[in-house]
Amino acid sequence: MLELAILGLLQEAPMHGYELRKELATKLGTLRAAISYGTLYPTLKRLKLAGWISEAEANSDIIPPMTSKRGRVVYKITAEGKEHFADLLTQTGPETYDDAGFGVHFTFFSRTDRATRLRILEGRRRRIEERREGLREILARAADRLDAYTLELQRHGLEACEREVRWLEELITNERSGRTPAFRQRTESTPEPPRPPLDRP
Amino acid sequence: MLELAILGLLQEAPMHGYELRKELATKLGTLRAAISYGTLYPTLKRLKLAGWISEAEANSDIIPPMTSKRGRVVYKITAEGKEHFADLLTQTGPETYDDAGFGVHFTFFSRTDRATRLRILEGRRRRIEERREGLREILARAADRLDAYTLELQRHGLEACEREVRWLEELITNERSGRTPAFRQRTESTPEPPRPPLDRP
DNA sequence: TTGCGATGTATCGAGCCGATACATCGGGAC
């Protein structure tokens, strides 16, 4: 997963580790927490070994000083890396639909075809719907077995699921209707779509 | 974290691994995904070694058959385990406020004192507020650098943060006002509190 | 009776995190 993220970012521009981490933190939304160096550097090493990226000592002409000793290492994507990135972008496994995987794929949606985007959005929706059904099950069947706090946590989780499903529906509709990257404006005049009441017995 | 969850569940009743996992999946809300056996069994081994739980081969009198060979192993909490659980409940580190940690602590709120509950709720709120500010920063400063999809992901994340902060505010108010485990009803007549418009410039 | 899905225990490789160490850079305090 991180593999895909790194290749995607390096496709935009060569970068060194520190920079890469910052980009990772800002671009990959809330779904994917900031990556740690203990993950980043070993992964970079692995990608280099696989031939998907190459490192180039930054000669002080191009990039600021950091004179001598351990200079900063700039990574850039290789031709094989670009191919691999393209493959990863369209490939979908179960991990594509968990929080982290979906976040990364979504971030690179503008570099994918509509078919893939729809497949991923629908897979994600399916995943969240399953989670939602599980929660409804609990809330309906086992409500008396749970204390008030646990119950409230489940209820909050259920609301979040319902909200995300609605969001995904919107994106899917948008995607099908052609106008791909155009999202509706959220302004004071249209703060929220009319919300159907929760169906709790 | 899982340590706290296991001890908490075993405090309710002795259980074997499979059962423990199911309880874990249902009780710990959406914040904490279902635990894997590759995590559960090593953790149980560790807890047993620490003396916080003990295992008792289920003799077929009490629990259904599963005749012979590798019988199911029932774990129960020890006196030291109970003490340790009480300690863990009130102790708060940084990991208390991430999704998993908060989920587990919240699940056991009914076994904590109000002071601890407030401390945890406020810590969690602070954490989410930080995330929210980060997202606002990005959306305000770097919006032009990001494509439409990435932007939409950030916007969705921001909304989720704002929503969770409001939820926490509600819980905190509730907690302060005395009536501890009483949550307001969500029915068709009160589907949602009036929502202030998003403050986007 | 055969076979299959749920129940049940357990391990292994690999990914990932937090803590830690170490080094340089730019700038403000004194």
Add this chain to the structure above:
DNA sequence: GTCCCGATGTATCGGCTCGATACATCGCAA
């Protein structure tokens, strides 16, 4: 001037966690 500190930067280690896998039993239906 120099001294210290926070941001920048690379890197490793121990330990937790996951997904895949293996193996065994139980209840039940074809």
